[in-house]
Each structure stands twice: as structure tokens, then as C-alpha cells.
Amino acid sequence: MxxxxxxxxxxxxxxxxxxxxxxxxxxxxxxxxxxxxxxxxxxxxxxxxxxxxxxxxxxxxxxxxxxxxxxxxxxxxxxxxxxxxxxxxxxxxxxxxxxxxxxxxxxxxxxxxxxxxxxxxxxRYLADVTQGIDILELSTVIKGEARFFRFVLADESIHHVSDLDLPNEAQVCCLYRNDCFALVEHNTRLCKGDEIVVLTHSRNLPALNERWHSE
Known part of the structure; x- marks a missing residue:
């Protein structure tokens, strides 16, 4: 490499x-x-x-x-x-x-x-340690072709996860709104400015980049 x-x-x-x-x-x-x-x-x-x-x-x-x-x-x-x-x-x-x-x-x-x-x-790591939290290395969870993809929602017309029209093998797992973490469910309402986190197959990254980072 x-x-x-x-x-x-x-x-x-x-x-x-x-x-x-x-x-x-x-x-x-x-x-x-x-x-x-x-x-x-x-x-x-x-x-x-x-x-x-x-x-x-x-x-x-x-x-x-x-x-x-x-x-x-x-x-x-x-x-x-x-x-x-x-x-x-x-x-x-x-x-x-x-x-x-x-x-x-x-x-x-x-x-x-x-x-x-x-x-x-x-x-963040030190704060977790003081609370006795066992830190699980992300690399042991995200393996093979799995990838995280993030983008900031800029389209005001999108209100639900289904409106994102994500490719196969791509799923929204959480979002950050005003720096606050929230899990995403099927009925979660999306807002402009939300930072969306998607778990996806690596093959989807080019299409996701073109769709959400070229605006």
C-alpha cells in the first residue's frame, strides 16, 4: 500500500x-x-x-x-x-x-x-473509560465491504427515510440533529440540516457520493 x-x-x-x-x-x-x-x-x-x-x-x-x-x-x-x-x-x-x-x-x-x-x-474515549464502558473497536464490527456514509440533508422536500430512495444494501442507521444523536426508525421525520448516517455496501459509495455530495 x-x-x-x-x-x-x-x-x-x-x-x-x-x-x-x-x-x-x-x-x-x-x-x-x-x-x-x-x-x-x-x-x-x-x-x-x-x-x-x-x-x-x-x-x-x-x-x-x-x-x-x-x-x-x-x-x-x-x-x-x-x-x-x-x-x-x-x-x-x-x-x-x-x-x-x-x-x-x-x-x-x-x-x-x-x-x-x-x-x-x-x-470521548477517556470519558467512556471513567464510566466503566467497554469500548468495542469499530474495526471489529464493520468488516468486509460494509461502509458508513454520511451526508447533510439539504433537500426540504424529503421528510421520511423512504424519500431518500437509497440503493439496495444501504440503510439509514442514525442521524444527528443539532449535534444530538438519534436512532432512525421507519416513522422518523427527517429535517433539513440533519446529518444522516447510512450503513451500506462499498459498491454503493460512488452513487451515494454523486447523489448527496454533488448538490
Whole structure:
């Protein structure tokens, strides 16, 4: 597997090290030459010197031959822009890290599927631990071709799950309204602005993206 990272913070270094130990190819894009020199003493991988939020720079990383693009700089806006450009250039999968949770619904509206809020995730985990909750790893539940798909409902004419006209092997499992979680049942009324979470077969992702993220 081939992975490209934008930025050289601690999250990048730790993640890249794990991938390298697993025998994967890693390329890191960094605009600070001194930072490249420092990190290269720790990581035995390839580096590209330049701005990872620029299309020309990302093209040098060979998007069509890259399975993963990690946008992990310390600047949320840079990560979002780089993610959108990376997606348009054809990277297999784009992972976007943001520090400010307020950007998360914006990322969803923009169709960025893999958004990580590190501090929020760690905080939620620690809060669950203090309550004695046994954390079940999502990777042990979502296997094979199963995928989650999220989108923000923008169509005011849609009021029920049946109005979504989802493909076979796709089902709404929950929604977030004003940041509040709710399970979805057959009689649940949908509202504009709801963040809808769908459990689906991976083959449906292109059609779902075209339908809900191209509006």
C-alpha cells in the first residue's frame, strides 16, 4: 500500500512509522526543509518539499497510484483544502484531521468522508473509560465491504427515510440533529440540516457520493 502524508507533526510521525513497520510505502509532503531534515533522521521514507495544499505539489505524489492521503497539518483550513484537492486528483482515500470540531459538519457537507478530530476522539474515549464502558473497536464490527456514509440533508422536500430512495444494501442507521444523536426508525421525520448516517455496501459509495455530495 502507498500512503502520502501532508505535514510532519507527531500524529504523522507515529502513523507513518506504523505503516513503514507494516511494509508499506510512505511519502511525506512538507514545506519546511529543516523539518524534513529532522524527520528524515527518524523515518526512512520519501519526502517531497513543497506546499501540500497546492494541486501541482499533490500531482507530484502520483495520486492515481496512492491508496491513502493523510492531511494532518496543524492548520484545519489547510487540511480541508488539501483534502478537497486530493479527492479531485484521484487519491484512493482521503483522511482529514481537524482540531476544531466546528469544522466537522462543514467537512461532511463538502463530502469528506474520513474526518478525524483527534482530541475529541481521545476525550470521548477517556470519558467512556471513567464510566466503566467497554469500548468495542469499530474495526471489529464493520468488516468486509460494509461502509458508513454520511451526508447533510439539504433537500426540504424529503421528510421520511423512504424519500431518500437509497440503493439496495444501504440503510439509514442514525442521524444527528443539532449535534444530538438519534436512532432512525421507519416513522422518523427527517429535517433539513440533519446529518444522516447510512450503513451500506462499498459498491454503493460512488452513487451515494454523486447523489448527496454533488448538490
Amino acid at each position: 502507498r500512503a502520502v502524508f501532508i505535514g510532519t507533526n507527531d500524529l504523522t510521525i507515529h502513523t507513518a512509522q506504523l505503516l513503514l513497520e507494516g511494509g508499506h510505502e510512505v511519502i511525506i509532503v512538507e514545506s519546511d526543509r529543516k523539518r524534513i531534515d529532522d524527520v528524515s533522521e527518524t523515518l526512512d521514507c520519501a519526502f517531497l518539499h513543497g506546499d501540500g495544499s497546492k494541486p501541482a505539489m499533490l500531482r507530484e505524489a502520483n495520486p492515481k497510484q496512492t491508496e491513502l492521503l493523510f492531511c494532518l497539518t496543524s492548520n484545519d483550513r489547510t487540511n480541508i483544502i488539501a483534502s478537497l484537492i486530493g479527492r479531485s486528483l484521484g487519491f484512493g482515500r482521503v483522511i482529514t484531521a481537524i482540531e476544531d470540531p466546528e469544522f466537522e459538519p462543514i467537512c461532511v457537507e463538502l463530502g469528506l468522508e474520513d474526518v478525524v478530530v483527534p482530541m475529541q476522539t481521545i476525550g
